[in-house]
Amino acid sequence: KAKVAIFISGGGTNMAALLYASRLPGCPYEIVLVASNREDAGGLTLARAEGIATFAHPHRGMERAEHDKVMERAARDAGAEFIVLAGYMRILSEEFVTRWAGRIVNIHPSLLPKYKGLDTHARAIAAGDSHGGTTVHLVTPELDSGAILQQIEVAILPDDTAEALADRVKLAEHQLYPRALADYVSRGNDPAWLIEQVRQRIAALPEVE
Numbered sequence: 001k002a003k004v005a006i007f008i009s010g011g012g013t014n015m016a017a018l019l020y021a022s023r024l025p026g027c028p029y030e031i032v033l034v035a036s037n038r039e040d041a042g043g044l045t046l047a048r049a050e051g052i053a054t055f056a057h058p059h060r061g062m063e064r065a066e067h068d069k070v071m072e073r074a075a076r077d078a079g080a081e082f083i084v085l086a087g088y089m090r091i092l093s094e095e096f097v098t099r100w101a102g103r104i105v106n107i108h109p110s111l112l113p114k115y116k117g118l119d120t121h122a123r124a125i126a127a128g129d130s131h132g133g134t135t136v137h138l139v140t141p142e143l144d145s146g147a148i149l150q151q152i153e154v155a156i157l158p159d160d161t162a163e164a165l166a167d168r169v170k171l172a173e174h175q176l177y178p179r180a181l182a183d184y185v186s187r188g189n190d191p192a193w194l195i196e197q198v199r200q201r202i203a204a205l206p207e208v209e
């Protein structure tokens with residue numbers, strides 16, 4: 001199974017969804033660590049109760065790249081092959097993201113490329129959008145701009161508040177994230193993906209004189 005470290009900053013409901021999905025038969029990933037930049041993140045208590053190793057280190061007073069290294073060390077020590085961000089409210093340093101390129105995934109509560117950054121639900125409502133939603137994507141140095149893996153649309157209701165919409169989007173996220181992560185870590189079993197890898201290798205070969 002693919003070994004996954006989850007980074008959280010808050011309540012960790014997506015972490016919980018990923019964790020319980022990992023206990024279903026046939027799930028291709030397992031959670032080896034839940035780590036946070038906040039010692040009081042509610043999700044850490046749940047992870048501990050569920051027997052998952054946890055780690056916390058506050059970022060206050062640290063350079064961004066230094067804090068990233070502390071989190072990365074914990075992930076590596078736990079044997080993580082993938083880092084999965086689930087409400088981790090820190091921008092990651094370019095060095096860190098580059099070291100984990102293709103092995104770091106995020107969930108963002110909008111239909112990317114719309115509404116990168118914060119306050120996604122309030123912005124979707126203010127714009128009069130018929131739908132908000134959520135996106136699982138690869139993490140690249142530019143915020144919320146990596147390759148989109150999977151999305152779900154969520155209807156916006158006439159009297160929706162940002163809080164009510166956020167709660168409904170979370171229901172969608174709890175369905176989406178385990179599936180998208182499972183599909184991504186299993187992509188090596190997908191013939192189309194393998195053929196694409198070979199095609200890219202061939203395209204990268206030097207010209208024969």
Ligand code: GAR
Binds near residue numbers: 009
């Ligand atoms: C989720 O809705 C997630 O999409 C969002 O924070 C929430 C975390 O909830 N992430 C971001 O806004 C990232 N910029 P949770 O702690 O209950 O999983």
